[in-house]
Amino acid sequence: MAMKEYDRENVRCVGIFGGGGTGKTSLAEAILFVSGTTTRLGSIDKGNTIMDFEEEEIKRQSSISTAFAHLEWNKVLIHLVDSPGEANFVSDSFNTIHAVDTAIFAVDAVDGVKVQTAKLWDEAGKLGIARMIVVTTLDRDRSDFESALGSIKDLLEIDAVPVTVPITVGEGFVAVADLLGNRMLTYAGDASGKFEAGDLPEEYASRRETLVERIVEADDAVMEKYLEGEKIGDEELLGTFRKGVISGVLVPLFAMSGPSNVGIHPLLDAIISITPNPLERAPLKAVDKTAGEDTDVIPSADGPVLARVVKTVKAFEGMRSVFRVYSGIIRPDSTVYNSTGESKERIGQIRLLSGKEGEAAPYAGPGDIVAATKLKETKTGDIFCSDKKPLTLPDPPKPAPVINFAVEPKSRADEEKIMGALQEMIMEDPSLNVHRDQQTGEFLLAGMGQVHIENAVEKLKRRYNVEVILKEPKVPYRETITKSSRAEGKHKKQTGGRGQFAVAWIELNPKQRDEGYEFIDKIFGGVIPQNFRPAVNKGVQEASLDGVLAGYPVVDFSCTLYDGKTHPVDSSEIAFKVAGIKGFKEAAKDAGLKLLEPIMIIEVTVPDECMGDAIGDLNSRRGRVMGTDQKGGNAIVRATVPMAEILRYSPSLDSMTSGRGSFTVEFDHYEEVPAHIAEKIIASSKKKEDKDED
Numbered sequence: 090m091a092m093k094e095y096d097r098e099n100v101r102c103v104g105i106f107g108g109g110g111t112g113k114t115s116l117a118e119a120i121l122f123v124s125g126t127t128t129r130l131g132s133i134d135k136g137n138t139i140m141d142f143e144e145e146e147i148k149r150q151s152s153i154s155t156a157f158a159h160l161e162w163n164k165v166l167i168h169l170v171d172s173p174g175e176a177n178f179v180s181d182s183f184n185t186i187h188a189v190d191t192a193i194f195a196v197d198a199v200d201g202v203k204v205q206t207a208k209l210w211d212e213a214g215k216l217g218i219a220r221m222i223v224v225t226t227l228d229r230d231r232s233d234f235e236s237a238l239g240s241i242k243d244l245l246e247i248d249a250v251p252v253t254v255p256i257t258v259g260e261g262f263v264a265v266a267d268l269l270g271n272r273m274l275t276y277a278g279d280a281s282g283k284f285e286a287g288d289l290p291e292e293y294a295s296r297r298e299t300l301v302e303r304i305v306e307a308d309d310a311v312m313e314k315y316l317e318g319e320k321i322g323d324e325e326l327l328g329t330f331r332k333g334v335i336s337g338v339l340v341p342l343f344a345m346s347g348p349s350n351v352g353i354h355p356l357l358d359a360i361i362s363i364t365p366n367p368l369e370r371a372p373l374k375a376v377d378k379t380a381g382e383d384t385d386v387i388p389s390a391d392g393p394v395l396a397r398v399v400k401t402v403k404a405f406e407g408m409r410s411v412f413r414v415y416s417g418i419i420r421p422d423s424t425v426y427n428s429t430g431e432s433k434e435r436i437g438q439i440r441l442l443s444g445k446e447g448e449a450a451p452y453a454g455p456g457d458i459v460a461a462t463k464l465k466e467t468k469t470g471d472i473f474c475s476d477k478k479p480l481t482l483p484d485p486p487k488p489a490p491v492i493n494f495a496v497e498p499k500s501r502a503d504e505e506k507i508m509g510a511l512q513e514m515i516m517e518d519p520s521l522n523v524h525r526d527q528q529t530g531e532f533l534l535a536g537m538g539q540v541h542i543e544n545a546v547e548k549l550k551r552r553y554n555v556e557v558i559l560k561e562p563k564v565p566y567r568e569t570i571t572k573s574s575r576a577e578g579k580h581k582k583q584t585g586g587r588g589q590f591a592v593a594w595i596e597l598n599p600k601q602r603d604e605g606y607e608f609i610d611k612i613f614g615g616v617i618p619q620n621f622r623p624a625v626n627k628g629v630q631e632a633s634l635d636g637v638l639a640g641y642p643v644v645d646f647s648c649t650l651y652d653g654k655t656h657p658v659d660s661s662e663i664a665f666k667v668a669g670i671k672g673f674k675e676a677a678k679d680a681g682l683k684l685l686e687p688i689m690i691i692e693v694t695v696p697d698e699c700m701g702d703a704i705g706d707l708n709s710r711r712g713r714v715m716g717t718d719q720k721g722g723n724a725i726v727r728a729t730v731p732m733a734e735i736l737r738y739s740p741s742l743d744s745m746t747s748g749r750g751s752f753t754v755e756f757d758h759y760e761e762v763p764a765h766i767a768e769k770i771i772a773s774s775k776k777k778e779d780k781d782e783d
Contacts, residue, residue: 095166097390098366100456102413104170105223106182106213107195108203109748112225114140114152115347116195117171123282123353124167126160126443130280130350139444140171154178154518155185155400157411157442157458162357168458176751177538177739179205180488180520181400184469186212187485188399188413188458191219191364193356194245198224198232198258201240204694204723204751210245212486217371219334219364221341222249223356228346232258241342244722249342250303253355254296265344265352266293268300269330274354282350301326307333331363367456373415378428378479386480388455392416394425395480396473399458401517403552404445407463408516411442412453412473419453419473426476430466433476437461469519490522490535491754492739494542495560497532503555510553514545521545529563538739564686564733566641566770567759571681573598578628578672580664591664592654593617593625595672597680600645602759606630607647617653617665624662625650628669637677638684638767639774644759646680648673684767685759687732692725693742695750700724702745710734711763729757 105113117140118131131138140156152173160167170189172182182205186192192213196202213220222245224237234255241249256264256273264275266289273293276284289297305315308329315321321329333339341359345352372385375395386395394417402409419425421439426432440447440460453459474480498504511523511534522535536542542559549555575596582589600607608626617625626648633643653668691712695703697719703726704714712730719725735754742750762770 093166094451097368097455099165100168100367100454101165101191101360101364102168102170102189102367102456102458103191103193103360103364104172104185104189105193105195106172106186106206106209107174108197108205109152109173109175110200111174111195111197111203111206112347113174113195114138114156114171116193116223116225116345116353117156117158117169117347119282119345119347119350119353120169120357121158121160121443122350123357124160124162126158130282132348152178154402155181156444157400157460158444159441159458163361165361167357167360168456170458174203174205175538175540175748176205177536177541177544178520179209180537181518182209183212183485183488184519185399186218187216187397189218190367190370190456191221191360193221193223195223195225196237196241198227198234198237199229200749201237202244202722204696204749207244207720207723208751214337217337219337221334221343221356221359221364223343223345226346227255227258227344228260228262228349228351230259232262234258234344238342240722244720247340249340250300251296251344252300252341252359253343253345253352254293255344255352256290262346262349262351265355266290266296267355268293268297269327269359270355271297274352276349276351278349280348280350282353284354303339304330304333307336307338327362334363335365335369367415367454370415373482375480375482378481384480386416388416390416390418390454393478393480394419394473394475395482396425396453397482398467398469398471398473401467401469402460403513403517404462408513409440409442409447409460409462410464410467411458411460413458414453414455416455417475421449421452425473426479427467427471428474428479428481429471430468432466434464434467434473437463468516488520488537489753489755490520490537491752492538492542492736493533493535493562495529495531495562496523496534496546497558497560499556499558503557506553506555507549507557510549510555513553514548518545526562526565529565531560531562533562534559539737540739561736564736566639566687566762567685568636568638568641568643568682569602569685570597570599570643570646570677571683572679574676574678574680576672576676576679578625578668578670578675580667580671583659588656588659589661589664589667590654590656590659591621591661591668593650593665593668593672594652595625595629595669595676596649596651597673597676598647598649599680600647602645604645606633606644609647609649611649611651612653617650617655618660621655621660621662621665622650624665625653625669625672628666628671629673631666632670632673637674638682639771641684643677643682644685684762684770686762688729688757688760689732689735689754690727690757691730691735691738691752691754692727693750693752694723694725695742695746697722697724699746699750700726703742703750706741706745710738731762732756 121127122130158169253265263278274284305312396414400411439450578593712728714728
């Protein structure tokens with residue numbers, strides 16, 4: 090459709106959120122089809138949807154990235170956001186939930202509320218945006234609408250208000266009772282979206298009455314009229330419902346199926362009639378960078394420019410920066426100030442997106458989600474504003490990566506291209522991270538799960554013709570000493586001409602964990618000249634990097650230089666550095682060396698019924714459970730566990746919970762490796778050394 094100019098009261102910005110496999114994309118496709126935006130109903134099975142257009146999405150039949158579209162319904166412009174729900178890609182959803190004024194949460198009629206749904210639900214609550222619920226997949230076997238309602242009440246801790254309810258479920262799901270419209274809608278059953286409206290069956294009259302009672306509770310004056318027996322007109326009822334939804338007092342719920350195209354019309358009508366327009370959004374909590382103080386920005390077309398870049402997308406014309414305007418007007422061929430990067434950006438053409446396609450827009454105002462291309466400095470999360478009033482907004486939560494893989498380019502040509510390609514992908518997906526491990530020397534690609542990393546590797550090959558080998562990363566073990574030890578480091582070499590001579594007596598002493606390394610000079614007199622002593626320190630530090638037990642860095646010890654010998658001609662800095670190396674290696678043999686391993690703090694969220702399995706699994710990984718919590722129907726388990734035991738934890742958790750679990754992990758401390766495990770690590774290291782020597 091050609092982009093028209095809309096009054097801001099006739100704009101809606103809504104997003105569909107929820108766990109993976111809850112029918113979000115199918116719902117978005119049905120909305121686009123019913124509204125006449127598309128001429129066919131997109132099918133995930135057929136790989137022809139507007140919203141899942143990446144090759145990897147079509148292959149996996151699952152959303153891996155947020156997609157954007159727009160449509161018109163009853164002369165109102167609706168910006169539609171379809172977000173991914175799998176734990177591997179849900180970080181994208183945390184970005185885009187900040188871009189919408191209404192969040193629609195999809196709940197599967199078979200599996201109920203999923204872990205990711207609950208997390209996003211809480212985030213929407215913190216933002217104070219309107220929330221709605223759709224119970225999806227009611228055309229599937231084992232669908233249970235009442236069970237889904239119970240799951241919503243238990244896990245989301247909300248008593249949602251059913252607006253439409255199914256007449257039947259399963260294969261025969263073709264009709265819904267529209268309680269708000271006081272009618273029954275019977276669909277053709279051919280996914281065309283065509284329906285016939287009839288009278289509401291008598292058995293649903295009580296549910297209709299319950300809906301009305303719930304609505305009037307949102308306004309004391311209306312409730313008083315209702316209790317006194319006055320009739321509440323449809324317009325007043327709708328206005329009261331809208332007030333309750335915007336304030337968060339009421340959460341409307343709808344029954345539907347995207348693939349069958351049943352129940353979509355009442356949802357679209359509700360988006361128009363009971364959700365907020367962009368000017369009704371609560372004031373945004375911004376920071377005035379010039380004044381250095383908090384300020385509220387009230388959404389207004391006449392107000393200061395304020396917009397957030399919610400997504401960066403690679404397209405044929407270059408990198409697209411997708412941004413949501415909260416306040417002010419941004420026009421084509423204008424300049425905005427990027428307060429995050431503290432730079433000015435020239436906005437060329439402004440485009441409204443429909444999946445991977447786009448069309449020119451005359452401007453972008455409050456509530457609009459649009460794209461600009463080829464911006465020089467802008468990345469996801471950046472804030473656009475006026476340079477006369479630079480503002481910033483709080484960052485959306487960014488889940489920490491939970492898995493690392495070592496990446497090696499397959500060829501020299503790949504090696505030259507890999508970093509540029511990865512940096513561009515990170516612009517598009519900030520939940521990816523690439524860094525070099527200073528200890529192991531490996532390049533590590535970090536992400537939200539194994540599928541996330543594998544998807545990134547597929548994109549590297551398809552987009553940039555870069556092939557890499559994924560390897561399990563090396564665990565950055567360390568070594569430490571546990572008792573004091575002394576040794577002589579002697580370097581004596583006589584060849585033709587000037588020789589090399591240095592003797593350094595050193596003492597190693599253990600320090601507390603994380604106290605690091607300390608060099609202590611206790612030389613008295615001139616047994617070692619002052620200018621040679623730092624060389625001993627350099628030698629000890631260099632030798633400690635390769636360790637003695639298994640080749641890992643030795644940490645948390647002090648080295649005291651207390652005696653030595655020099656030669657008036659043959660002594661030199663390099664000779665004393667070598668003496669330091671030899672002295673350290675000799676002293677370390679008797680210093681009670683122990684192997685240390687990194688210990689992580691892990692927080693695992695699983696359905697209640699999986700808690701025992703999760704704890705048992707962590708125990709089997711040498712984990713120590715620190716505590717558990719309950720939230721709705723989920724259990725949260727916190728534990729410490731060695732890094733070596735959870736390198737491939739993500740697929741194990743998926744298998745254990747049928748994809749309903751999630752976890753976060755972060756480094757906590759180092760501690761000693763149990764003796765029987767240390768022996769295996771040391772033996773493995775020795776074998777590798779022998780193989781390398783061969």
